[in-house]
Amino acid sequence: MTALDEIGSAEEVALFNPAFLARLLHGTAHEYEKPSGRGFPVPLAFLSVPLALHKPTRDDLPRTSAALMQKWIREHPRHMARLSSRVLGLRPFTGVAIRFGIEHGVLLSQDGLLRAGSLLRRPRDLSSFETAEIAECLKAAEFLGRWFARQPDAATALAWWGLAP
Numbered sequence: 799m800t801a802l803d804e805i806g807s808a809e810e811v812a813l814f815n816p817a818f819l820a821r822l823l824h825g826t827a828h829e830y831e832k833p834s835g836r837g838f839p840v841p842l843a844f845l846s847v848p849l850a851l852h853k854p855t856r857d858d859l860p861r862t863s864a865a866l867m868q869k870w871i872r873e874h875p876r877h878m879a880r881l882s883s884r885v886l887g888l889r890p891f892t893g894v895a896i897r898f899g900i901e902h903g904v905l906l907s908q909d910g911l912l913r914a915g916s917l918l919r920r921p922r923d924l925s926s927f928e929t930a931e932i933a934e935c936l937k938a939a940e941f942l943g944r945w946f947a948r949q950p951d952a953a954t955a956l957a958w959w960g961l962a963p
Contacts, residue, residue, distance in 0.1 A: 814891035818932075820899030821917075822850050822939040823892075827905060828914035829943030837911025838943065839952035840896070841963040846946070847892045848884040850939040852877075853931075863944035868958045878960055885961060 826846045827838040849855050855877045860870055871878065896912070899905030906913040949955040953963055 814888065814895075816891070816895045816898035817902075819847055819891060819895030820902070820904045822847060822935060823895060823899055823912065824904050824914050824917065825936055825940040826850070826943035826946075827912045829940040830947045831913060831943075832947075833944060834947040836947075837908055837913045838946070840910060840912060841956060842946050842952050843896060843912060844885055844889055844892050845956060845959060845961060846939060846942045847895070848881065848888050849942055850935050851888070852884060853934075856934055856938040859938060859941060860945075863941065863948055865945070867945060867949055867955065871958050881959060882961065 823838075823843055823846070826843070830836070830838040830842075849859075855874075858874055858877065896905060899912075899915070900907050903915040904917060906915045946952075946955055949958075956963055
């Protein structure tokens with residue numbers, strides 16, 4: 799496993815905490831699996847984290863997962879401007895979060911796909927830790943799971959965002 803100090807500064811490691819990012823991915827995988835009945839494709843994890851964390855993108859996400867992703871992307875080109883650099887910048891943190899989530903049972907790996915595991919180890923009262931921004935990130939991550947589940951496949955969704963698996 800990659801040492802956290804090898805992937806970023808102390809500030810970056812604190813901001814992109816593997817447990818928090820694994821929790822985001824848990825929500826995404828859970829909401830992806832509900833309508834699709836399938837596990838969440840790992841390549842989409844590397845897109846969903848930057849989308850959920852980026853406030854301007856998060857604020858502009860559609861209200862319903864029935865919105866056409868390709869059309870939404872065309873209508874919101876400003877979110878594409880630095881997306882690839884955000885994806886690349888968060889790639890090591892997302893990778894560590896996936897491994898952390900699997901090691902702690904928050905995520906399950908099955909046939910190269912991610913499934914939501916158990917959140918039994920969380921503190922009983924999260925309200926003292928959860929800020930409005932954390933709640934927004936979690937809500938966006940869950941929405942992205944439902945939205946990605948409606949797409950033809952991971953490669954197509956990534957291509958629409960200007961990315962490749």
